[in-house]
Amino acid sequence: MSPLIRRISLVLLLGFILFVFITSISDFSTIYNDDGKLFYYANGFQDTGSYNYVTGIYLDYRLFDSLFEAAILLIAVAGVMLISEHSIDEKNATFMLDKQKTPELFITFSRLLYPIMLLFGIYVIVNGHLSPGGGFQGGAIVATAILILYYIDITKTVNVHVVLTIEKILFIVLVLTASLSYLTRGVLFTNFFRLDASLDQKAIFLTLMNILIGAKVSLGLVAIFTAFLKEGR
Amino acid sequence: MNPILSFIVILVGIYGLSVSKNIIKSVFCITIVEAGTILLFLNLGAYEGGVIPILSSLGIEIVDPIPQALMITTIVIGSTITSLALMLCIKIFHHYGSIEWKVILKGDK
Numbered sequence: 001m002s003p004l005i006r007r008i009s010l011v012l013l014l015g016f017i018l019f020v021f022i023t024s025i026s027d028f029s030t031i032y033n034d035d036g037k038l039f040y041y042a043n044g045f046q047d048t049g050s051y052n053y054v055t056g057i058y059l060d061y062r063l064f065d066s067l068f069e070a071a072i073l074l075i076a077v078a079g080v081m082l083i084s085e086h087s088i089d090e091k092n093a094t095f096m097l098d099k100q101k102t103p104e105l106f107i108t109f110s111r112l113l114y115p116i117m118l119l120f121g122i123y124v125i126v127n128g129h130l131s132p133g134g135g136f137q138g139g140a141i142v143a144t145a146i147l148i149l150y151y152i153d154i155t156k157t158v159n160v161h162v163v164l165t166i167e168k169i170l171f172i173v174l175v176l177t178a179s180l181s182y183l184t185r186g187v188l189f190t191n192f193f194r195l196d197a198s199l200d201q202k203a204i205f206l207t208l209m210n211i212l213i214g215a216k217v218s219l220g221l222v223a224i225f226t227a228f229l230k231e232g233r
Numbered sequence: 234m235n236p237i238l239s240f241i242v243i244l245v246g247i248y249g250l251s252v253s254k255n256i257i258k259s260v261f262c263i264t265i266v267e268a269g270t271i272l273l274f275l276n277l278g279a280y281e282g283g284v285i286p287i288l289s290s291l292g293i294e295i296v297d298p299i300p301q302a303l304m305i306t307t308i309v310i311g312s313t314i315t316s317l318a319l320m321l322c323i324k325i326f327h328h329y330g331s332i333e334w335k336v337i338l339k340g341d342k
Contacts, residue, residue, distance in 0.1 A: 032278075037278065037296075052286070053288070073313055083320045131287070217309070
């Protein structure tokens with residue numbers, strides 16, 4: 001079978017899938033309803049103490065999901081570490097970025113930008129329950145700020161195995177903090193303050209979880225990027 | 234934004250996965266499928282004139298927060314899958330000396 005016929009049949013098949021999707025989407029309102037939205041609008045703020053409904057969902061109602069999400073990030077980092085193990089000594093592996101080739105303008109502006117980005121990332125993490133943001137997004141910003149350091153001085157590097165160990169410990173702390181609610185509420189994986197606690201008390205839990213998740217995400221991304229950098233030899 | 238448009242993005246990604254001859258392009262196509270999925274889910278609860286799901290004095294005109302909370306998961310998992318796949322690409326290149334599917338599927342060096 002020639003490649004042309006194969007591609008034409010592939011396009012026809014995908015067109016058929018699109019046709020099925022369009023015909024099924026015509027009665028879209030029967031598939032989707034906004035009961036969940038109305039429930040969160042009515043009860044979300046009182047239950048979770050979070051102004052940001054998305055944070056309230058992924059740190060309270062669906063904390064179980066977020067724990068596995070953090071676990072998948074940990075597994076992926078461990079997988080990248082495992083694959084990137086190589087027999088060549090670290091001394092022989094030279095870095096992809098060369099300090100001589102990095103423009104001076106990059107280095108100067110990196111020095112200026114680095115503290116501001118770090119501050120902004122921490123702001124996004126800590127205010128995750130008040131404004132748009134949260135642990136995952138803020139963690140990515142903090143990781144980017146730390147990675148900018150490679151522009152400033154390429155010879156300084158982190159030990160990825162130490163980072164991975166810290167990340168494992170953080171994940172255990174995360175699971176333990178999420179499980180604390182079993183002692184106070186009798187239910188696993190929710191806020192460990194009682195349901196009738198004040199908003200400030202609930203905010204302590206949300207901020208703590210956001211900081212833990214943010215630290216974990218930023219460390220994971222730094223470890224992944226460092227492994228890639230060492231690969232470029 | 235129409236849900237059909239985001240579904241077309243998914244189909245473009247699947248087409249690219251089927252015809253791409255290069256591993257890196259296959260990885261890119263996986264991210265295109267992922268982007269289409271995110272668009273599709275965000276379309277579910279969104280409507281014209283909806284505001285961000287943060288408690289405010291703007292009333293009930295918020296978009297649905299549930300798909301947004303689910304899509305945070307998808308974004309993180311998608312980025313990790315991409316990084317893992319790219320690291321595998323590097324290892325495959327070191328082993329076979331090429332990142333073309335034809336060379337790799339033959340199995341020879």
